[in-house]
Amino acid sequence: MSAAMSSNHQKTGMNLSVFALEIILLIIIGFLSFFARGFATWDNFLNILRNASTTGIIAFGMTFVIIAGEIDLSVGSAIAFHGCLLAVVTEKLIGRGYPMLPVILLAIAVCFTIAILTGMFTGWVRHRFSVPTFITTLAWMAALRGGGYLLTNSFPTTPFPEWFNFFGSGYVFGIPFQAIIFLLLFGITWFISRFTTFGRAVYAIGGNAESARLSGINVLQKRMIIMALTSAFSVISAIVVASQIQAGNPTVGTSWEFTVISACVIGGVSLMGGKGRIWGTFVGVMFLEIILNGMTLLNIDEYWQYVARAVLILGAVMIYQGQETRQKD
Amino acid sequence: MEENKQELFHSRKRIATIRVIRGFKCCFANQPCSLENIHPMDSVKLEVRNLTKAYPGTVALSDFSAVLQGGKVYALLGKNGSGKSTLVKCISGAVLPTSGEILLNDRKVQFRSPMDAFAAGIAIVYQELSLVLDFTVAENILIGRYLKKGPGMSIIDWKGTNEKAAEILATLRIDIPVTEKVAKLSVGQRQMIEIAKAMSYNPAVLILDEPTSALAQHEVESLFRVIHRSREQGIIVIFITHKLNEIRGVADYVTVIRDGRFVGTIPIAEAIPKTLVEMMFGDTQILTRPDNLPVADEVVLEVQGLTREPRFREVSFSLRKGEILGIAGMLGSGRSELLRSIFGADPVDSGEIKLKGVSIRHPHIPFMKKLGMAMTPENRKEEGLIQMLSIKDNLCYASLDRLASWGVLTHKAQEPVVRRWIKELHIKIASPNHPVSSLSGGNQQKIVVGNWLNTEPSIIFFDEPSRGIDVQAKQQIFQIMWELSRKGLSVIFVSTELEELLEVCHRILIMENGRILRETIPENTSLDELYALCMEA
Numbered sequence: 001m002s003a004a005m006s007s008n009h010q011k012t013g014m015n016l017s018v019f020a021l022e023i024i025l026l027i028i029i030g031f032l033s034f035f036a037r038g039f040a041t042w043d044n045f046l047n048i049l050r051n052a053s054t055t056g057i058i059a060f061g062m063t064f065v066i067i068a069g070e071i072d073l074s075v076g077s078a079i080a081f082h083g084c085l086l087a088v089v090t091e092k093l094i095g096r097g098y099p100m101l102p103v104i105l106l107a108i109a110v111c112f113t114i115a116i117l118t119g120m121f122t123g124w125v126r127h128r129f130s131v132p133t134f135i136t137t138l139a140w141m142a143a144l145r146g147g148g149y150l151l152t153n154s155f156p157t158t159p160f161p162e163w164f165n166f167f168g169s170g171y172v173f174g175i176p177f178q179a180i181i182f183l184l185l186f187g188i189t190w191f192i193s194r195f196t197t198f199g200r201a202v203y204a205i206g207g208n209a210e211s212a213r214l215s216g217i218n219v220l221q222k223r224m225i226i227m228a229l230t231s232a233f234s235v236i237s238a239i240v241v242a243s244q245i246q247a248g249n250p251t252v253g254t255s256w257e258f259t260v261i262s263a264c265v266i267g268g269v270s271l272m273g274g275k276g277r278i279w280g281t282f283v284g285v286m287f288l289e290i291i292l293n294g295m296t297l298l299n300i301d302e303y304w305q306y307v308a309r310a311v312l313i314l315g316a317v318m319i320y321q322g323q324e325t326r327q328k329d
Numbered sequence: 330m331e332e333n334k335q336e337l338f339h340s341r342k343r344i345a346t347i348r349v350i351r352g353f354k355c356c357f358a359n360q361p362c363s364l365e366n367i368h369p370m371d372s373v374k375l376e377v378r379n380l381t382k383a384y385p386g387t388v389a390l391s392d393f394s395a396v397l398q399g400g401k402v403y404a405l406l407g408k409n410g411s412g413k414s415t416l417v418k419c420i421s422g423a424v425l426p427t428s429g430e431i432l433l434n435d436r437k438v439q440f441r442s443p444m445d446a447f448a449a450g451i452a453i454v455y456q457e458l459s460l461v462l463d464f465t466v467a468e469n470i471l472i473g474r475y476l477k478k479g480p481g482m483s484i485i486d487w488k489g490t491n492e493k494a495a496e497i498l499a500t501l502r503i504d505i506p507v508t509e510k511v512a513k514l515s516v517g518q519r520q521m522i523e524i525a526k527a528m529s530y531n532p533a534v535l536i537l538d539e540p541t542s543a544l545a546q547h548e549v550e551s552l553f554r555v556i557h558r559s560r561e562q563g564i565i566v567i568f569i570t571h572k573l574n575e576i577r578g579v580a581d582y583v584t585v586i587r588d589g590r591f592v593g594t595i596p597i598a599e600a601i602p603k604t605l606v607e608m609m610f611g612d613t614q615i616l617t618r619p620d621n622l623p624v625a626d627e628v629v630l631e632v633q634g635l636t637r638e639p640r641f642r643e644v645s646f647s648l649r650k651g652e653i654l655g656i657a658g659m660l661g662s663g664r665s666e667l668l669r670s671i672f673g674a675d676p677v678d679s680g681e682i683k684l685k686g687v688s689i690r691h692p693h694i695p696f697m698k699k700l701g702m703a704m705t706p707e708n709r710k711e712e713g714l715i716q717m718l719s720i721k722d723n724l725c726y727a728s729l730d731r732l733a734s735w736g737v738l739t740h741k742a743q744e745p746v747v748r749r750w751i752k753e754l755h756i757k758i759a760s761p762n763h764p765v766s767s768l769s770g771g772n773q774q775k776i777v778v779g780n781w782l783n784t785e786p787s788i789i790f791f792d793e794p795s796r797g798i799d800v801q802a803k804q805q806i807f808q809i810m811w812e813l814s815r816k817g818l819s820v821i822f823v824s825t826e827l828e829e830l831l832e833v834c835h836r837i838l839i840m841e842n843g844r845i846l847r848e849t850i851p852e853n854t855s856l857d858e859l860y861a862l863c864m865e866a
Contacts, residue, residue, distance in 0.1 A: 196736050197729035204726045207715035214674055214712050215727035215780065216698035274717045 020319050021268065021280070025287050028294070036297040044293065046176055052289040053182030054079075055256055056282070057237045059263045060189040061230035063281045066264050067193075068226050069206040069273025070126065070133040074118075074140035075234045075260055079253030081144035082111045082238035084151045087248025091159035100161050108239065115235045118144075119228030126227075127220040133227065141257070148250030156247040168244030178240045185233070190278040202226060206273030262309055263288055266316045287312065373399030373434060373533045375420070375565050380429035382415050382589075389415040390426070391589040399533070402556060402566040403594070404580035406573075408609055408826070412589035413569055417536055420567075421453045422446030433533065450533035454523045454540065460511045467494035467507035470526045497529045501558045517548025521555050528559055535559055536567045541575055544661075553579045572659055573602050573864040587611055602864060606857045610828075617832060617851070618653075618807075622814045624835055625650040629819050630788055632671060635680030640666035641843035644680070648788065653810055653820040655834035657827055657863050663843040664823045665707045668790045672704045673697045684788075698727070703786035705777045707793045707823075713777040714765050721747050721761040723776050728783035750779035755805055771802025778809060788819045795829060807833050827859050839863055 033040035058075045065072050089107040094100065122136045151157075170177040193199040201222050204212040213219050241252055267284030269276030291312070292305045375397040382390040390412045397403055407413045418424040420431060422440030431438050433449060440446040443453075460469045467490055468475075476489035494507040503521050511519060520540050527535055537556070541549045556579055560566050568579055576583055576597070583600045585592040585608040592608045630648040635641070641663035648654050656664045669675045671682055673692035682689045684700050706712035714723055724747050725732060732742050747761050754775040758768065765776055774794055781789060791810065795803045810820050810833055824830055830837050831851045838848045839862050849859065 195738055197733045197738050198736060200722065200726060200729050200738060203718060203722070204715055207717050208711070210712050211715050212726070213694065214672075214704065214706055216694045216784075217726070217729070218695055274715065 018323070021266070021283055021287070021316060025283060025290070028287075028290065032290070032294040032297070036294050039294060039297050044297075046174075046179065048286070048289050048293050049179040049182065050176040051293070052285050053176075053178040054237045054240055055259045055263065056182050056285040056289075057185055057240075058230065058233050058256075059260045059281050059285050060185050060278060061233035062260050062264050063189070063267075063269055063276055063278055064193070064202050064226050065133070065230050066261075066269045066271060067206045067273060067276045068202050068223065069209065070223070070226065071261070071271070072122075072133065072137045072227065072230045073257050074137040074144055075230060075237075076253040076256035076258075077141045077144035077148070078115065078118075078231060078234035079238045079241055079256060080148040080250050081151075082115060082235045083242035083252060084148040084157065084248035084250050085111050085114070086239065086242055087157035087159055088151045091157055094159055104160075104164065108235075111235045111238065112232055115231035116228040119231030120224040123224035123227040124220070127223050145250070148248075152248055152250050154250060156245075156249040158247040160242070160246050164243055165246055166243070168240045168242070181236065181240070185236075186278065186282050190282075193278045198222070198225070203274060206275070208274070259288065262313055266312050268316070268320055270320075284316075373563060373565055374432075375534055376432040376435075377416075377420065378430050378432070380416070380419055380431070381427045382419060382424060383427045389589055390419065393429070393586070393589065393591045395584060395591055395594060397534075397565045397567070397584075399563045399565050400560060401581040402560050402568055402579055404576045404583045405567055405569045405586065406571065406576065406583055406605060406609060407586040408571060411586050411609070413586055414538070415589070416586060417453065417538065417567070417569060420446070420534070421451055421536060447530070447532075450531070451536070452527035452530055452532035452534070453536040453538065454520070454527055455538050456540070458519050458523055460519055460522060460526075462512040463510060465491075465508050465510055466498075466505055466514075466522055467491045469511055469522060470494045470497055470507075470529055472526075497525050500562075501525055501528060501555050503555055515548060517544045517552055520544070520548075520552055524552075524555055524559065528562070532564060534565045534567065536569070538569050539571075540568070541570065541572065549575065550578070573605055573860075576600060576605075585609055602861050603857065606860050610856055610860075618834070619811055622651065622653070622811055622835070624652045625817070629685065630671075631683040633681045633683070635667070635670065635682065636678045637666065637670050637675065638678055639843070640670075640675075641840075644843075644845055646838055646845060646848075648819050648821060650819055651814050651817050652836065653814050653822060653834045655830035655837040656821065656823045656840055657830050657837050657859065658840035659825070659863060662840045664840050665792050667840070668704060668792050668821065668823060669706075671697075672702060672790060674704070674706075698784060698786075701785070701787035702790075703727075703781035703784055703788070704790040705774070705781060705792060705794055707796070709770070709774055709777055709796075713780075714773060716766040717764060719762050720756075720758055720765050720768070720776060723765045724750055724761070724779050725783065727780045731784060746783055750775075750782065754779050754809065769799075769802075771798040771805070774798055774802065774806060775809075778806070786818065788821070789813065790821045790823070792823050793825065794822070795824060795826060803829070827863065828856055831856060831859060 038044055058079075062072060062075065086104075086107045089110055090103055093103040093106070118140060122133055122140065125131045125136050126133050167177060172180055193202070201212065201217050204215070204217060205219055205222055209219055238253075242248055245252070263284035264276065264281050265271065265284070266287055267276070267280030267282070269281060288309060291308050292302075295305055295308070296302065376395070378394050380390055380393040381388065393412070393416060405413055405416070415424065419426045422443045422445050425441070431440070433451075438449055440449070440451075461472070464472070471490055471494055476486040476493060478484050478486040478489070491507050498505060498507065501521075501524070503525055505514065505518055505522070511522065514522065524535070524537070524540075540552060544552065556566055556568065560581075570576065577600070580597055580600075582594050582596055583605065584594040585605065587609060588611075592611075595604070627650045628647045629650050632647070633645050635644045644667055646654075656667070658664045666675060670677050671692060673694040673696065677691060680690075682692060684697070684702065687700060689696075710716065715726065718726075721743060725743050728746075729738060732738055732746065734742075750756065751758060751761065756768075756772050756775045756779070758772065765773060768776065778794070791806075794806050798806070807829075810822065813820055822830065822833055831854065834851060836848060836850050837854070837859070838845050839859075840846070841863070847862065849862065854862075
């Protein structure tokens, strides 16, 4: 269908197949608004945004990682680990009688520091020893998951006060707080990817790391920043999740890395590096969430979402590859 | 069942054959043994008649005729772009000639693909080796043709395979253990394995495409011994090269090609450098640079005792303001490696670089860039450009920090510089947003230059800027260099094309085996002389 559209519009110099994903999403939204009771409501819209934000926040970081030609498999485990770390540090310090607010702020700072250090380490090992990030982050995936269990003795730890629930369940001007963070990070990462030297350098490195190096771009520094950025975004997501369940739980975030990577891929970020847009990732995240939400409203067994995701990933990449082949012709 | 029996029969026959011909020649049963493959000593004859290959716009090979006899090594000599590789591609089936014919043993042959030519007994060993590094020598030589055993001949007989490979190596008297991993061998030894692999197919013609370009001197000698052994088996060996000084050690005849035409075949005894240079170049018109390019006295770059083993050692020179300095030397002489090390792309063992009064022992690209140094790399496609990005991005990515303020880079800031270089460098494009991969080689080269000029350098290295671009684009690149010199920039220009260096430079350094041996100025040097200096240094 998108092919037919593109050929119609080629004459006018506009190629609609570039917007294939957006068009398909709009059609699905139209369909669901019509057939799924309760889909086209403001509350449901906020609900979708809220559910999309935990994986979506990380997906923006992941977009840079994949554009740079790398991958980060550790984000799901990182959510569990940092949630647990947050809870355990808080619990220990509260136990010694320190006041709540500074303790939680300190715990958050500890999480960010550790996350940034692990990310920088991954980038450094990638650059210095040519260890693929697939391997290093696979190792982190195991280590952080294990770390979460070790920290909490495999029981959810619940030291958080009532107000901490705000990060995961609070509203500002009627909009879920986490959705605001999600949209804010969307704006920031979109700006970084398009209008900063850092953003352009990421594309250059992913397109051809050797050319980038020979042009005087500090590739090591960029790789470390990119990996640290995703880790830091995982901490933001970890805080939101911990706040939602009011606990540090080592079992959360299982297989989220696949949801995150799927969203990027559906949004047109190329695993070969050098290609992708933050907007595409945003659409990819929304796409996955809307499908899930629509299926729930239509009373379809939720496990069908995995099948739908499979179709989406494959279909999207086929469309993108088709576009490239046409461009080459 | 029937098939199994037959295979069994074949393999027995094969083993028998090996026993019979032990020490002389190998022929394998699972190898198509066509008539052409069987040739007694000295009877092989390869003839090309009026071979022509025209491409849109150029004629790469024009009416080429020659006769080659078995049991001889022919050096095929010609400068870059003379049609050497087109001729070889026609003979080996990689390209289809526009007209003319090829005769092997007086029978007309027509190759539609390299497989065709290979089946007819024409084997070629390319510069880029085709060995699997993690396989053993035996596996590589007999890849796809392992000896088999067991039920249905389904199990590889490693012992037999190794023995067979050892036979092949023994025939050529190559002393490398067959169970050694190829990854552990030197480049020269790998070349020998390639030759052994080609010879194991029992070819009539063996073509070697610049096999020595990456080899050290002692490796070259042992490679030549292997080539001589191959010749003793009665085949024709074609040895492509542009190194005059090597020909004497390996060839029986020298065949010279110029501008796609056959110039002549002379016996090695008559092949003195002067004759060969004359044959290769004919009456080449050497253009000269404009004379309004003054060189100031101020030294902007001084290199002292720079060494990077084994690429180059004890290199010292200085570069003055406004000067265009050429570095002449053959492939593997270390000229590109020298530029890369000065620029910080590769490490330096010892020595010192003085740039703008700063003394540098370990250059680092971002730092050298800050000091006003720029380099357009030798390998434009893989090192100079980012193919999947747009023309605009490719014009800006070396100068991101300069174009941005506080790390923020707007389209507004990029637009004027993009427009400026497209205009000043005469880059022909439809839109700066198109991918850079859609451009011709010449325009791509100009993008690389523009990307660096954006950094406002004071010294710029051009590493083989004219490779693979058309004559007009070449002239435009030279114009750019002259224009830079006029503005007081200093240029170092590395090229394999010696006439280009004579045309463009103020001064030329001659590099050989990692050392700068002498320097010369174009006004006092003819092309023959420069060529002889490079070859015989």
